[in-house]
Amino acid sequence: MAERYNINETEKKWRSVWDERQSFKVTEDRTKDKYYVLEMFPYPSGRIHVGHVRNYTLGDVVARYRKAKGYNVIHPMGWDAFGLPAENAAIERGLHPGAWTRSNIVQMKDQLKSMGLSIDWEREVATCEPDYYRHEQKMFLDFLKAGLAYRKESMVNWDPVDNTVLANEQVIDGKGWRTGAPVERRRLSQWFLKITHYADDLLGGLSTLERWPEKVRIMQENWIGKSVGLQFKWNVQGANETIEVFTTRPDTLFGAAFLALAPDHPMSEKLAGGKEGFAEFRRKCQAQGTSEAAIEQGEKFGFDTGYTATHPLLGREVPVYVANFILMDYGTGAVFGVPAHDQRDLDFARKYNLPVRPVVIPEGADPASFEIGKEAYVGPGRLANSQFINGLSVDDAKADIIRRCEEAGTGFGTTQYRLRDWGISRQRYWGCPIPIVHCGNCGVVPVPEDQLPVTLPDDVTFDKPGNPLERHPTWKHVKCPTCGKDARRETDTFDTFFESSWYFARYCDAQNPNAAFGKEKAEYWLPVDQYIGGVEHAVLHLLYSRFFTRALRDCGYLDIAEPFAGLFTQGMVTHETYQDQAGKWLYPTEIEKTADGKVIKVDDRSPVTVGPSIKMSKSKKNTIDPQDILDTYGADATRLFILSDSPPERDLEWTEAGVEGAWKFVNRLHRAVTENADGFAAKDAPKPATFGENATRLRQAAHRAIAGVATDVENFHMNKAVARVRELANALFAFTAATDDERWALREGYESLVRIINPMTPHLAEELWSELGHTTPLVETPWPQAEEALLVSNTVTLGVQVNGKLRASITLAKDADQKVAESAAMEDANVQRAIEGKQVRKVIVVPNRIVNVVVS
């Protein structure tokens, strides 16, 4: 009797084998195809969470599978180590952000290692270390030279108590999250990267990203928000002012019923500032909140300035309103309203009794009688009621109006993007210092490259509000690099998206002290073949990285535009929620499920209300600590469960029973191999010349599993891959070998099984592989070859339908003649009965699939 499988010891053993053999260390090898597997690197919060486990398990399956397939696989890991939580720890617990972060990294690295990931740890990076961030300071200087970085004033959320700038998510109901003080809007001079320079390229590049989820590409497309249209002027009557508007529908100019300005448009103040009710109106707009979704439900309303405006081409006056649904940030902050052809304008016009004049008439409608009801007409058609453009199509009319405005000098065709330049200044300590000096003489002076890196001072305190760099007694006082006079260091640091915008390139040459990365190495490894992470980074991180790659290319660092050739976005991990009688949330560890199906509290045995499975969150306490799971069930069972229950792109419902099921399978497989060794052929037994029926059937199961798991893994159908593995396992468990060919097939079957589970449960696979007598570890063993001949069987079972209803099934030789199939189907007793007394009108035979007898 074999000993019970000691999961923890065995897993540890194989990890040290991989370590000793440096199994995952890679270097450039031009004789092989490279494959770059990357999971989004973690923020070192201290402990891994289930989302990490899912993310890294998926990546590891891909990495180990590709390695077995013969690719030169790079699979690195690192730490997104700058950021706010470290400063919060400093404020709340008196820990230095650096010390806190570094000790977190140590802990989390241990945890990740216990998952058995195939990581090349020699490529590890931590973005908070000067040997990492020095290179991005250099990049910034290069961007500056290339005109891709610039300084301008912009608004920030300012917490007057903490003396600090707040991120949008730190502003709750207009108040600072920590202090509760009303947030002020302040103007600060800040650094920007010119992502808009690449707006069109970033948009166009999306269509080349075939292995990205459609969803993410659409989100980026919407974010970039390209629109082509006309920008032109209206004259305000009696005010000696003009209003510049942008429109994507210049064709509808003659349907204009009003002009509308954003509430914070400078002209709004000029035209309406002193009017009665305007202050009140503005307050109402602000109370509405800035979130588009909030404004959604809100009513559209406006303030009549009393002025009218005219346009030369139009020759008619329209009223000028200030309206709550116009955004200052987009276009020019002013629009002309065409109620007939825009729903918002229509709603607005109905409210203020403005004329609704259709100017685009759908095909087939009569211009004289066409009327707009509750819905604006936004479709195609011919122009009407529009003087010189009557009869033109929408597109022709747009072009004509733009041409006329340009000729008249009152406007021009232009393209607007929603995308805005990336503000990278953060008024914080725990980030990469911006390598700039401010000199009274010379102005803004870049720190010379030979003086990099500008490192963070360690002796900082968090006992007072504000940025410690600003308060530091000496750090910011420097001599100007140009004139040598007293000057002041920039105390802002980079947005932490800066670090994550190029880390994938650093991994290619992680220890290079002289440059961010060697160009040749980057060119060998990049782009990332498979990037895996949460969909929450669909826009910002992924767009910034795409921008960075282009900027680095233009600064001569590398030769590609797109950093990630393939992207996979995983779903969330959810868990049931529990509440006690008083409605207090309970952790899963605080409850117990009794034998009769009740759920009770562990301590006082009182009943517990079970809620739906939702995204894990601290506030609902429906979290589990992956370390507990790893310790109890081992890495393999944890990985197996995570892969088996749901398709990776969908949410995964975490259940203890599910992990337990995976754990049972791990043990069962171990038992099957160790206890049934007598049933196998000897390790090097020659392949029999012929196989009996039983052996062949088993071999078919094995070879189909080999081929099936491969395609499933390549397509990220990990749950299906696991199902196939279990199918093969079931076939093997049920098999008793009586003859030599069967014993050979049984060994082949188990060896195949062990090899195809290797990407999912690598420790178990290694253990069983060695148990089966192999001395070369599986990590160095290629993916098994599926024999084509065994993937097809020589008989097929096909259903027989009568009038589309299944009545029988028949088994035939594969590719049997249609006539054979037809007669076999017609002879079947059930079919006979079903067609009895009816006339057969047609028999449809789809070879190897189905026969359908149509009777009247």
Add this chain to the structure above:
RNA sequence: GCGGGCGUGGCGGAACGGUAGACGCAACGGACUUAAAAUCCGUAGGGAGUAAUCCCGUGGGGGUUCAAGUCCCCCCGCCCGCACCA
């Protein structure tokens, strides 16, 4: 409001337009055990029938087709994203 996605047993989920429910979880019956756990064998969409077999079933309603979970139209529900983007 716009954009995207999803809806299949008690549950998670399978299913090139071609035998719906693979695989698993939970459940039930049995074996082993003094007993339990573990393990093993078996049953299992709903309904009728001793059975053969039949009827009904993929959110709802229509349609296309020899054949629809799958394709088309309308509707309902849920989830995600967003920027009232002119």
